[in-house]
Amino acid sequence: MAELHILGQLQGVYQVQDSSSLFCRFSLQSGPNWTVVSGCCEGQTASGKPDFKNCVVWAHPIDIHYVTTGIQGWPKLVLELSCLDTLGRSWVVGYSCCSLPAEPGHHNITVACWAPAASTLTDKVRQYFLGGSNQLIQTDIINLGKDRFKLNTQSKGNIQVQIDLVLRNFSQFGVEYK
Template identity: 70%
Template sequence: MAEFHILGQLQSASKFDDRSSVFCRYSFQAGPNWTIVSGCPEGQTVSAKLDYDKTVVWAHPLDIHYVTKGIQGWPKLILQVSCLDSIGRSWIVGYGCCSLPAVPGLHTIHVNCWVPSTTTLTDRIRQYFLGGSHQLIQSDIINLGLNRSKLSTQSKGTVQLQVNLVLRNFSQFGVEYK
């Protein structure tokens, strides 16, 4: 079987507007041909405050090892950035998704995040005074893009990811990489 090993870290997040602490929930998703041998496919970073550049450094480790019978359903990383205010409330401030590169080696990936935008004046007033934001009911919109064209979104910050990818025995399946 072909093997795919992901080693790296969720390094940082930048340009999120909130002055609260920011943390990230993540999950790896792959097709039915992919099996996890070791590692955890989901997790959460620590919560940290943004600095004066609106950047937070997590340096959260990632280590997951897959085996596969084919390349269909290549793994993706799904991100959900949330903030935590001073009284313990949390809400989502960004969604993001990226396909992992199919080339071995060290990669730095910048994942642009977005949120559903407020469309009515009532929603804007509620968000300003009470905090929070609109949240997705179905998370399939993030990675599959289903019905995303019908959704009004607003661009948010960026999450930086650094991964080292190891591919083994892929040549048996006709996958060439250089």
């Protein structure tokens, strides 16, 4: 079987406009041909407050080992940026998704984070006075992209991911890298 080993870290978020404590929930999603040998497909970073540059550093490790019978359903990284306020309430601030590179080696990935924008005056007033944000009811829209073009969204910063990919036995399945 072909093997894919993903090593790296969620470095942090930058260009974020939120002053609350931020953390990130992540999951690696793959097709039916992919089986996890070791590691955990999902997790959550520690929370941190943005510094004077509007950056939060997490340096949260990612270590997962897959075996596969084909390259269909290559793993994607799905991220949910969340906020924790002074009252202990948490809510999703933004969403993002990226396909992992299909080339072995070291990769620095910048993933743009977005959130549904408040569309009515009532929503804008509620967000301003009560906090919180508009959230997705169906989260499949994040990684599938289906019907996402219908959403009115706003930018919520960029998440920096550092990944090292190690591929093994892919040449036996006719996959070559130059």
